[in-house]
Amino acid sequence: MNDLPDTETSEVVADHSMESTSVAARSAGEQPMSAVQELAPALQDALTGLGNRRHFNETIEYVLQAARPDGGIVLLMVDLDRFKNINDTLGHPVGDALLRVVARRLQQSTRGSELCFRLGGDEFAVLLSKGGDGEVLAARLVDVLSRPYLIEGHVANVGASIGIARADESCITPATLIRHADLALYSAKDAGRHRWHAFAPVMAQRADERRDIEMDLRKALRLGEFKLVYQPQLNIKTHTLTGVEALLRWHHPTRGLVPPDVFIPIAEEVGAIGAIGEWVLRTACREAVDWPGAPRVAVNVSPLQFEDSDRLFAAVEKALSASGLLPSRLEIEITESSLLRKDKRVLETLHKLRALGVRIAMDDFGTGYSSLSQLVAFPFDKIKIDQSFIRGAAALAGGGAVVRAIAALGASLGMATIAEGVETEAQASMVQSDGCTDIQGYLISRPISGSQVTEMMRTFNNESKPEEA
Numbered sequence: 001m002n003d004l005p006d007t008e009t010s011e012v013v014a015d016h017s018m019e020s021t022s023v024a025a026r027s028a029g030e031q032p033m034s035a036v037q038e039l040a041p042a043l044q045d046a047l048t049g050l051g052n053r054r055h056f057n058e059t060i061e062y063v064l065q066a067a068r069p070d071g072g073i074v075l076l077m078v079d080l081d082r083f084k085n086i087n088d089t090l091g092h093p094v095g096d097a098l099l100r101v102v103a104r105r106l107q108q109s110t111r112g113s114e115l116c117f118r119l120g121g122d123e124f125a126v127l128l129s130k131g132g133d134g135e136v137l138a139a140r141l142v143d144v145l146s147r148p149y150l151i152e153g154h155v156a157n158v159g160a161s162i163g164i165a166r167a168d169e170s171c172i173t174p175a176t177l178i179r180h181a182d183l184a185l186y187s188a189k190d191a192g193r194h195r196w197h198a199f200a201p202v203m204a205q206r207a208d209e210r211r212d213i214e215m216d217l218r219k220a221l222r223l224g225e226f227k228l229v230y231q232p233q234l235n236i237k238t239h240t241l242t243g244v245e246a247l248l249r250w251h252h253p254t255r256g257l258v259p260p261d262v263f264i265p266i267a268e269e270v271g272a273i274g275a276i277g278e279w280v281l282r283t284a285c286r287e288a289v290d291w292p293g294a295p296r297v298a299v300n301v302s303p304l305q306f307e308d309s310d311r312l313f314a315a316v317e318k319a320l321s322a323s324g325l326l327p328s329r330l331e332i333e334i335t336e337s338s339l340l341r342k343d344k345r346v347l348e349t350l351h352k353l354r355a356l357g358v359r360i361a362m363d364d365f366g367t368g369y370s371s372l373s374q375l376v377a378f379p380f381d382k383i384k385i386d387q388s389f390i391r392g393a394a395a396l397a398g399g400g401a402v403v404r405a406i407a408a409l410g411a412s413l414g415m416a417t418i419a420e421g422v423e424t425e426a427q428a429s430m431v432q433s434d435g436c437t438d439i440q441g442y443l444i445s446r447p448i449s450g451s452q453v454t455e456m457m458r459t460f461n462n463e464s465k466p467e468e469a
C-alpha cells in the first residue's frame with residue numbers, strides 16, 4: 001500500500017467510475033472513450049467493448065493494403081505483467097473488471113487514428129493507422145497502465161510490456177508486422193517487463209535460433225543426447241555424503257553442451273518436458289540403485305509436470321518398480337511455483353508420493369514467492385536454500401539473516417535445510433553456524449557422472465569419519 005501514488009498526479013480508477021479520465025488523456029486534450037462502441041457484435045470484444053481479434057486482423061489487413069510501404073503504420077502489442085496473479089489471488093471477476101479499466105485507460109490515452117483492440121486474455125494491441133510516434137505512445141502506455149487499479153475495494157498493481165513494429169519495405173504483410181511486434185514484446189518481457197522495446201532484426205535471428213533448438217530438442221531423447229550428472233550433498237553433522245542431485249545435460253551434436261537453464265524452459269514451452277522428465281526419473285533411479293552406501297538421489301520436477309499429476313505419479317511409481325530403487329532413496333525437488341497453482345491435485349500428488357515413501361524437497365527457496373504458508377501447506381523433508389543467499393549480491397545484502405531464519409524455521413518444522421552453491425570454506429562454516437543441516441556446491445564437488453558417484457561414495461564415506469567418534 002505504501003506505493004499508492006498521490007491522487008493529484010495519478011489515477012486510481014474504481015471500476016464503477018466510468019467517467020473517470022486519466023491524466024494522460026486530459027493532458028493530451030482527448031475526450032475519453034472513442035467510437036469503438038458502435039462495432040458490430042461479431043467484431044467487438046464482449047468484456048471491454050474494444051475491437052476483438054477478428055476486427056484486429058481485418059483492420060490490419062485493410063490498413064496495410066491501403067497504405068504505401070512508408071505510410072508510417074505502427075503496431076503496438078501490449079501485454080499485462082503479472083495479470084495471472086490477479087486472477088489467482090483476487091479471482092476472475094476482479095480480473096475481468098481490471099481488464100475493463102485497462103481498456104478504458106488505453107482508449108483515454110490514444111487518439112481516433114490509434115485503434116485499440118483486445119486480442120484475448122491480457123493481450124491488447126494498438127494500431128497507429130495514420131503514422132505517429134509509437135515509442136512516445138508506448139512510453140505513455142507503460143506509465144498509464146502501471147498506475148494502481150482500485151477494483152471492488154482491492155488495490156491491484158499490474159504493469160505492461162509493449163512491443164513495437166513499424167511497417168516498411170521489409171515488413172509489409174500483416175503476419176510479418178504482427179510477428180515483429182510479438183518478438184519485440186517478448187524481448188521487453190525478457191528484459192524484465194514494465195517497458196517497451198522496438199523490433200530489431202537481431203530479435204528475428206534469435207527467434208530462428210530458438211526455433212532450431214526447439215526442433216532439435218524434440219529429437220534429442222530419441223537420439224540419446226541427454227545424460228545425467230549428479231552433485232553430491234554433504235551432511236554437516238555426520239560429514240557423510242547422504243545424497244546427490246541429478247542434473248540434466250544435453251550434448252548437442254553441433255552446439256556442444258546446452259545448459260538446462262536454456263533448454264528446460266523451451267522443453268516446458270513446447271510440451272516436451274513430460275517425456276524428458278520421465279526419462280530423468282527412469283535414468284536416475286536405474287543408475288542410483290547400485291551405488292554403494294545407498295545415497296539418496298534427488299530429481300528436479302518441473303511445475304509443468306504437475307499439470308498432469310496422474311502422469312507424474314505413474315512415472316515415479318514406474319521408475320521405482322522398474323529399477324528396484326527403495327522409494328526412500330528417491331527425493332523429488334519441486335519449486336515454489338508448483339505450489340502456487342491453486343490446484344489441490346498438486347498437494348494430493350505430493351501426499352501420495354510421500355505415502356509411497358518418496359521424499360519431497362522444496363528447491364530454490366527464497367527466490368520466488370517464498371511464502372511461509374507454503375512451508376506449512378506440506379510437510380517437506382528438506383528446504384533447499386537458494387544459492388543467491390550463499391553467494392552473490394543477496395548474500396552480501398544480509399543473506400545470512402535469511403539463511404538463519406530459514407534454518408531455524410526448518411528446525412522447528414522438522415525439515416532438513418541444505419545450503420546450495422557453497423563454493424568456499426568460509427561459506428561452509430557460515431552456513432553451518434547459521435544452522436543449516438547440509439551443504440551442496442562446488443566446494444564438495446561439481447556435478448559428476450554416475451560412475452564417479454560410485455567411486456566417490458566408496459572413498460569419501462570411508463575416509464571421512466565424523467570429527468568426533
Ligand code: C2E
Nearest residue numbers: 247248260261264280300301302421422423440441442443
Ligand atoms: P537447481 O535445481 O537449483 O540446481 C542447482 C544448480 O546449481 C545446478 O546448475 C548446479 O550445477 C549449480 N551449482 C551447484 N553448486 C554450485 C556452486 O557451488 N556454484 C555455482 N555457481 N553453481 C552451482 P545446472 O545443472 O546448470 O541446473 C540449473 C537448473 O536447471 C537447476 O537448478 C534446475 O532448476 C534445472 N534442472 C536441471 N536438471 C533438471 C531436470 O532434470 N529437470 C528439471 N525440471 N529441471 C532441471
Ligand code: MG
Nearest residue numbers: 245300333363
Ligand atoms: Mg534442484
Ligand code: MG
Nearest residue numbers: 363364384420
Ligand atoms: Mg536449487
